[in-house]
Amino acid sequence: MSTNLDSIPVFLLTGFLGSGKTTLLARLLKNSAFHDSAVLINEFGEVGLDHHLLGRIDDTMVLLSSGCLCCTIRGELAFAIRELYSKRERGLIPRFRRLIVETSGLADPLPAIATIAADKVLKHHFRIGAVIATIDAVNGRKTLLQQPESLKQAAIADRLVLTKTDLCDQRTVMDVIDAVRIINPDSPLYDACDDRLDLADVLVEQSTPIQLPSGISCAEVPPGMLHGRSTSSFSLLIDRPVDWTLFGLWLTMLLNRHGENILRVKGLLNVEGTDRPVALHGVQQLVYPPTHLSMWPDDDRRSRLIFILRGVASTSISRSLHAFGLLDDGNPPGNARQRMASGQDILFS
Amino acid sequence: MCALCGVLGGAEHWTDAHDRPGAFTRNTGPIERRRERARRVILANRILRHFGLSLGDWQGSTFILSTPTGKTELVDNLAHLWGAAERLVGRPIDPLDQDFLDRLDMRLDLHP
Numbered sequence: 001m002s003t004n005l006d007s008i009p010v011f012l013l014t015g016f017l018g019s020g021k022t023t024l025l026a027r028l029l030k031n032s033a034f035h036d037s038a039v040l041i042n043e044f045g046e047v048g049l050d051h052h053l054l055g056r057i058d059d060t061m062v063l064l065s066s067g068c069l070c071c072t073i074r075g076e077l078a079f080a081i082r083e084l085y086s087k088r089e090r091g092l093i094p095r096f097r098r099l100i101v102e103t104s105g106l107a108d109p110l111p112a113i114a115t116i117a118a119d120k121v122l123k124h125h126f127r128i129g130a131v132i133a134t135i136d137a138v139n140g141r142k143t144l145l146q147q148p149e150s151l152k153q154a155a156i157a158d159r160l161v162l163t164k165t166d167l168c169d170q171r172t173v174m175d176v177i178d179a180v181r182i183i184n185p186d187s188p189l190y191d192a193c194d195d196r197l198d199l200a201d202v203l204v205e206q207s208t209p210i211q212l213p214s215g216i217s218c219a220e221v222p223p224g225m226l227h228g229r230s231t232s233s234f235s236l237l238i239d240r241p242v243d244w245t246l247f248g249l250w251l252t253m254l255l256n257r258h259g260e261n262i263l264r265v266k267g268l269l270n271v272e273g274t275d276r277p278v279a280l281h282g283v284q285q286l287v288y289p290p291t292h293l294s295m296w297p298d299d300d301r302r303s304r305l306i307f308i309l310r311g312v313a314s315t316s317i318s319r320s321l322h323a324f325g326l327l328d329d330g331n332p333p334g335n336a337r338q339r340m341a342s343g344q345d346i347l348f349s
Numbered sequence: 350m351c352a353l354c355g356v357l358g359g360a361e362h363w364t365d366a367h368d369r370p371g372a373f374t375r376n377t378g379p380i381e382r383r384r385e386r387a388r389r390v391i392l393a394n395r396i397l398r399h400f401g402l403s404l405g406d407w408q409g410s411t412f413i414l415s416t417p418t419g420k421t422e423l424v425d426n427l428a429h430l431w432g433a434a435e436r437l438v439g440r441p442i443d444p445l446d447q448d449f450l451d452r453l454d455m456r457l458d459l460h461p
Contacts, residue, residue, distance in 0.1 A: 248364040256431035278373040289366035292373035316445040323450040
């Protein structure tokens with residue numbers, strides 16, 4: 001996501017309570033390929049337990065147990081990471097090459113991302129590698145419906161790991177996958193119980209090109225998920241090269257007013273004046289420095305944008321892009337409006 | 350460092366990303382940077398005039414946002430522009446607002 005290649009990638013491991021974060025972390029740490037990882041664990045509660053479950057306690061493991069990462073201890077997070085880095089540079093601990101932060105199950109991952117991306121010291125030494133979310137196959141669908149924290153964790157994840165698939169039938173697993181795909185249509189999804197799972201695929205930095213269905217599209221809506229305040233994913237293609245200056249004005253304007261409800265924006269843009277694609281990633285008001293990729297993933301040179309929205313209609317986004325001159329006449333707002341009329345935008349309450 | 354407040358550097362905004370390997374930015378040199386700022390001012394003004402506001406560049410280092418009556422705010426980058434604009438006009442500036450988009454449609458003049 002970020003582009004300071006000399007810095008240390010931070011992988012944020014998130015997921016709702018009991019979704020298998022610590023189990024996944026334990027598997028990662030047992031893998032010799034990840035032995036050079038520092039770990040920071042945040043637990044909600046006064047007595048931390050997760051670090052005991054990992055079977056490894058050393059100086060590269062830090063426990064933050066004084067509250068939930070997103071609401072009370074952002075300063076402590078920055079301090080803990082600075083301390084780790086300081087010890088690393090002084091040779092007091094091994095020179096870890098990545099940092100894994102396991103958040104509490106109740107945490108909104110965004111403040112941790114913002115802390116790492118914006119802290120005056122951390123931003124020069126660390127970069128966000130990827131957000132990895134675990135989703136419990138047994139309870140995942142219900143949790144996504146009832147717990148807004150879970151929904152947001154899944155929505156902004158760069159990698160999704162489905163856990164406990166061995167404890168339920170295939171139908172339940174498919175239902176969870178369907179529910180997850182509505183709010184996060186393109187991030188790679190892995191089955192933690194699949195013997196073929198290569199953990200190196202999970203703990204890898206975000207660089208996957210965005211794959212979109214053709215045309216302006218909205219996710220399908222499973223029956224029974226039509227409620228008032230909705231979370232939905234929305235993708236679109238832009239035929240002509242994007243005016244970067246104008247796009248910057250539009251997106252900053254949108255995020256200023258609606259950032260709380262733009263859970264995620266991802267884009268692979270054909271920017272006017274450059275032959276190579278520009279990758280854009282944003283989480284609510286926070287947009288990472290855009291990345292200039294070396295080549296297009298395929299012959300399609302159209303810009304691709306994905307929005308994960310909460311209570312914002314996709315038609316209003318495409319209408320606005322059109323009015324700003326960023327969507328051409330080949331993608332009139334009426335197309336999106338017509339699709340909206342079929343109710344494809346309203347997903348979760 | 351800011352000479353007035355002593356703050357080291359400023360927060361990097363994605364539209365003004367530092368020029369470094371792998372990053373996409375128009376901030377690649379003095380001429381490119383000034384050209385991008387000039388174009389940003391032109392395009393921003395075509396949006397801001399719908400709210401009675403105007404934007405100007407001050408020595409390539411900051412922007413000056415003004416009302417017709419002379420109220421002004423200094424803004425460093427686009428992260429601060431729209432919040433400052435809302436404070437000056439005293440109402441939301443919403444790119445999804447239908448009335449605003451209708452006016453923008455009628456002018457069809459965002460592209461110079």
